[in-house]
Amino acid sequence: MNYSSTCSCGKVAIKISLPKNIEEYEPRACDCDFCMARSLSYLSDSNGQLKVYHSSELEPFKQGSEQASFWQCSSCHDLVVVTCEIDNHTKGAINARMFEKQYNLKPAVSVSPKTLAPEEKLNRWNTVWLKVEFCD
Numbered sequence: 001m002n003y004s005s006t007c008s009c010g011k012v013a014i015k016i017s018l019p020k021n022i023e024e025y026e027p028r029a030c031d032c033d034f035c036m037a038r039s040l041s042y043l044s045d046s047n048g049q050l051k052v053y054h055s056s057e058l059e060p061f062k063q064g065s066e067q068a069s070f071w072q073c074s075s076c077h078d079l080v081v082v083t084c085e086i087d088n089h090t091k092g093a094i095n096a097r098m099f100e101k102q103y104n105l106k107p108a109v110s111v112s113p114k115t116l117a118p119e120e121k122l123n124r125w126n127t128v129w130l131k132v133e134f135c136d
């Protein structure tokens, strides 16, 4: 199933392809201070693919253990995607909020990556995140 969305101001667009209907996924709400403060939850499927368009509009930042990069729109500051380089692939998860207006997403389940050691985090992300491609 293919889905598309944009950040609030429309400068950054994404296309995501998922093996299942997007309404069947449970977004994962990370319980770290950063994500809790922004009520962020993430959606991905290890067999999915994500393309991010106009990615030059994005600015990256790091927080917490600094393993992952958070990409936000430089105009509206929406967080679009979180990524990490794993085994020479860019893996990531989208901010579920980008689809909550168009679709009836399931309530988020709480996850706690902050309790994992750095290597455990990478292993976990490698099994749940999807492939990400940044395009201009």
Ligand SMILES: [Zn+2]
Binding pocket: 007, 008, 009, 010, 011, 012, 073, 074, 075, 076, 077, 078
């Ligand atoms: Zn924007």
